[in-house]
Amino acid sequence: MMMQANRWAFGTLSLLTVGWLALQLVIGVTGMEAVKTWPVTSFKMFSGTSGADFDYIVEGQVDGDESVTLDAGVLGLTELQLDGYLRRQVAERDGELRRGASHHLAGLASLWSRELSMTVRELVVRVEVREAGTRRVSQVREVARWQAS
Amino acid sequence: MASILRRWESFWFPPVPVRRVALFRIAVAGFCAVELAFFARFLARYGTVDEQFARPVLIAEPLLRLGLPGVVPALYVVTLAALVMGTVGWKTRPSLFVGAAGYTVLYGLFNSFHKVNHGKITIVIALWALVVAPSGAAYAIDARRRRRSIPGDDEDVTSSLAGWTLRVTGVALVAAYVMSAVAKLRVSGFDWVTLPVVELALLARPANVVSTFMLEHPSTMVAAQVGLLAIELLAVLLLFGGRKRDVMAVVLAAFHIGALLLLNVEFWGYIVCLLAFYRLEDGADKLHQVLSAPLAGSAARNARTAVTLTANPAGHTGPSHAEGRAKRLAPARRVDASATSAPNGASRPKAHR
Numbered sequence: 006m007m008m009q010a011n012r013w014a015f016g017t018l019s020l021l022t023v024g025w026l027a028l029q030l031v032i033g034v035t036g037m038e039a040v041k042t043w044p045v046t047s048f049k050m051f052s053g054t055s056g057a058d059f060d061y062i063v064e065g066q067v068d069g070d071e072s073v074t075l076d077a078g079v080l081g082l083t084e085l086q087l088d089g090y091l092r093r094q095v096a097e098r099d100g101e102l103r104r105g106a107s108h109h110l111a112g113l114a115s116l117w118s119r120e121l122s123m124t125v126r127e128l129v130v131r132v133e134v135r136e137a138g139t140r141r142v143s144q145v146r147e148v149a150r151w152q153a154s
Numbered sequence: 155m156a157s158i159l160r161r162w163e164s165f166w167f168p169p170v171p172v173r174r175v176a177l178f179r180i181a182v183a184g185f186c187a188v189e190l191a192f193f194a195r196f197l198a199r200y201g202t203v204d205e206q207f208a209r210p211v212l213i214a215e216p217l218l219r220l221g222l223p224g225v226v227p228a229l230y231v232v233t234l235a236a237l238v239m240g241t242v243g244w245k246t247r248p249s250l251f252v253g254a255a256g257y258t259v260l261y262g263l264f265n266s267f268h269k270v271n272h273g274k275i276t277i278v279i280a281l282w283a284l285v286v287a288p289s290g291a292a293y294a295i296d297a298r299r300r301r302r303s304i305p306g307d308d309e310d311v312t313s314s315l316a317g318w319t320l321r322v323t324g325v326a327l328v329a330a331y332v333m334s335a336v337a338k339l340r341v342s343g344f345d346w347v348t349l350p351v352v353e354l355a356l357l358a359r360p361a362n363v364v365s366t367f368m369l370e371h372p373s374t375m376v377a378a379q380v381g382l383l384a385i386e387l388l389a390v391l392l393l394f395g396g397r398k399r400d401v402m403a404v405v406l407a408a409f410h411i412g413a414l415l416l417l418n419v420e421f422w423g424y425i426v427c428l429l430a431f432y433r434l435e436d437g438a439d440k441l442h443q444v445l446s447a448p449l450a451g452s453a454a455r456n457a458r459t460a461v462t463l464t465a466n467p468a469g470h471t472g473p474s475h476a477e478g479r480a481k482r483l484a485p486a487r488r489v490d491a492s493a494t495s496a497p498n499g500a501s502r503p504k505a506h507r
Contacts, residue, residue: 018286034340036341043275044258044261044279049272050272052334052337052346080203086207087207088268089268089269090267093268113206116204
């Protein structure tokens with residue numbers, strides 16, 4: 006009885022092992038999008054120079070024309086998560102606007118207003134480009150702007 | 155065909171002492187519990203992050219759709235409790251199951267906001283693999299209780315399921331390194347070694363002596379990238395055992411510690427998973443030997459004194475209680491027993507290593 010149970014366990018585990026290995030290989034070698042498959046993913050961290058020389062900066066104009074800079078932590082995100090959101094939903098670093106960018110910026114302004122307990126009337130998204138090999142910012146580019154109607 | 159099956163079985167299901175997988179359980183579940191309790195409390199707040207920012211991974215999607223802010227903190231508490239129980243080996247299998255599921259979903263949630271990391275993958279796989287193994291058959295409250303209720307049951311047994319758990323973890327770890335190298339070559343080709351990857355990572359962090367030196371000497375950064383690619387490809391050596399494995403393990407551990415100090419990139423889970431390649435029970439025996447030597451010595455001295463003082467009044471020839479204790483504390487435990495079935499499906503080794 007015990008022997009038979011063990012045989013079943015080994016068979017099932019063998020199938021699971023083969024399945025997992027095959028999936029990992031396919032995803033790892035083809036570099037499929039990891040967003041649906043985590044924790045079986047490709048391992049793309051540091052595989053290219055994907056924008057570590059750019060920083061997104063979000064500035065808001067609040068009541069009384071005061072200017073404030075958005076901190077990712079206020080929204081419960083890390084800096085990298087906010088960067089990813091801005092790049093995918095608002096604008097690429099080269100300034101190419103994403104579809105629905107203004108809708109996303111309106112949502113961002115509304116959330117930020119709630120956190121600040123002030124009304125954010127205008128949002129400006131900029132990218133800071135660092136000079137090669139230094140920490141100096143060589144260029145600041147505006148990539149998106151939103152104003153409350 | 156039979157030979158292929160035998161090879162498959164001997165690679166994926168090698169019988170290993172259950173004490174080894176039990177110690178691995180303590181390391182993995184303990185690491186996850188400590189991490190959640192002290193370094194990853196931020197995971198509990200992801201229930202309140204607005205869904206506007208979400209880009210959910212599949213396993214976290216249902217939780218994000220639920221949208222109940224209290225669910226994530228509750229999951230965090232349950233997962234932490236289960237991992238603590240798994241570490242001490244209380245209701246080991248169910249608690250490891252709950253711990254593994256909770257830990258996977260919590261990190262799935264973390265990865266559901268436009269940044270997917272691979273830092274936790276190996277430890278997640280190790281947790282799930284531990285659920286399958288007889289992880290609570292030694293060094294556990296469960297094992298202690300079982301020994302009390304089943305006389306003669308002991309921890310010196312081997313199990314092929316324990317071997318599978320350690321092998322799967324080991325292969326997952328090696329795959330993680332090799333796949334990282336594959337991703338670099340796929341995305342950037344061999345030119346990757348000359349791209350400013352390390353440079354940009356260094357520039358994005360506060361300066362220190364080493365990073366300043368490296369930035370002033372660009373050839374060091376190219377050398378570091380060549381070294382990194384080589385290390386990732388050579389991680390396969392971990393599967394070969396012996397000195398090759400030891401050298402690789404030291405190099406990888408040093409690499410992760412260096413990356414943490416220089417780039418603030420943390421991969422402790424990978425270092426913990428390196429333990430899957432080692433005979434942890436030997437380490438535990440050595441530790442036991444070191445810790446119990448003074449105790450055993452004093453117990454033996456006490457026994458001699460007692461024997462001298464009482465001059466063996468009842469004509470008793472066996473060892474005194476104190477001598478017996480000293481003997482039990484003596485380190486080298488060898489079990490020579492014919493294979494018998496143990497409660498967890500494990501078997502006794504003919505000669506315990």
